[in-house]
Amino acid sequence: AQKVTQTQTSISVVEKTTVTMDCVYETRDSSYFLFWYKQTASGEIVFLIRQDSYKKENATVGHYSLNFQKPKSSIGLIITATQIEDSAVYFCAMRDYMTNSAGNKLTFGIGTRVLVRP
Amino acid sequence: GGIITQTPKFLIGQEGQKLTLKCQQNFNHDTMYWYRQDSGKGLRLIYYSITENDLQKGDLSEGYDASREKKSSFSLTVTSAQKNEMAVFLCASSIARDNYAEQFFGPGTRLTVL
Numbered sequence: 692a693q694k695v696t697q698t699q700t701s702i703s704v705v706e707k708t709t710v711t712m713d714c715v716y717e718t719r720d721s722s723y724f725l726f727w728y729k730q731t732a733s734g735e736i737v738f739l740i741r742q743d744s745y746k747k748e749n750a751t752v753g754h755y756s757l758n759f760q761k762p763k764s765s766i767g768l769i770i771t772a773t774q775i776e777d778s779a780v781y782f783c784a785m786r787d788y789m790t791n792s793a794g795n796k797l798t799f800g801i802g803t804r805v806l807v808r809p
Numbered sequence: 810g811g812i813i814t815q816t817p818k819f820l821i822g823q824e825g826q827k828l829t830l831k832c833q834q835n836f837n838h839d840t841m842y843w844y845r846q847d848s849g850k851g852l853r854l855i856y857y858s859i860t861e862n863d864l865q866k867g868d869l870s871e872g873y874d875a876s877r878e879k880k881s882s883f884s885l886t887v888t889s890a891q892k893n894e895m896a897v898f899l900c901a902s903s904i905a906r907d908n909y910a911e912q913f914f915g916p917g918t919r920l921t922v923l
Contacts, residue, residue, distance in 0.1 A: 695851075724909040726911070733916075734897065734916060734917050735914070735916065736899065736901075736914035737914070738911035738912065738913075741909055741911070743909060782851060782852065784852075786909065795840065795903050795909075795910055795912060796854060796857065796865075796867070797852075797854070797912065799851035799852040799853070800851050801849065801850055801851040802851055
């Protein structure tokens with residue numbers, strides 16, 4: 692079974708600095724997809740960024756980037772120039788292997804709560 | 810763009826009661842999902858559906874039924890509510906053709922069982 696582990700329960704940073712959060716995963720698949728989602732205080736969940744396992748370069752979207760270390764089964768999320776509104780819970784997720792290609796069965800980690808303070 | 814709506818927003822039930830949660834999406838997505846979120850835990854998949862009238866069990870399907878009446882709607886039924894149960898149920902959808910398609914989430918239904 693696939694497994695996604697986020698060991699950091701919460702992180703507090705000062706505004707405009709960089710925050711890094713960890714995620715390790717377990718899979719038997721040779722090809723897989725890794726995602727990060729953000730859940731705001733209102734409960735809204737939005738997709739942030741994706742890493743395809745066959746790509747060596749780290750994905751980057753805006754001030755979000757990934758630190759993909761395939762030999763370590765690790766996919767860290769880095770947020771640079773943090774803003775107050777980056778305060779949220781961040782979930783790491785992995786796409787399960789499916790016998791058909793339809794759908795996107797994800798396994799989620801338990802999340803890391805980030806507080807960005809002034 | 811599109812939107813996912815979930816009804817009701819808050820649901821209070823009694824122990825043993827059968828409760829139904831509804832989800833509608835106008836993205837025209839093929840695949841829809843129901844997740845459960847408990848405090849301090851990640852999202853756990855209950856059921857998903859890759860097309861109308863299709864149902865697939867997730868890791869947490871025991872105690873639940875689901876129904877995909879049409880492409881745009883997906884319902885979840887708690888077959889017998891458990892006393893003191895509290896959780897948020899999240900509906901999501903995605904296009905089917907891509908293995909890496911992002912999921913779009915609804916605002917959730919917050920369940921409390923007295």
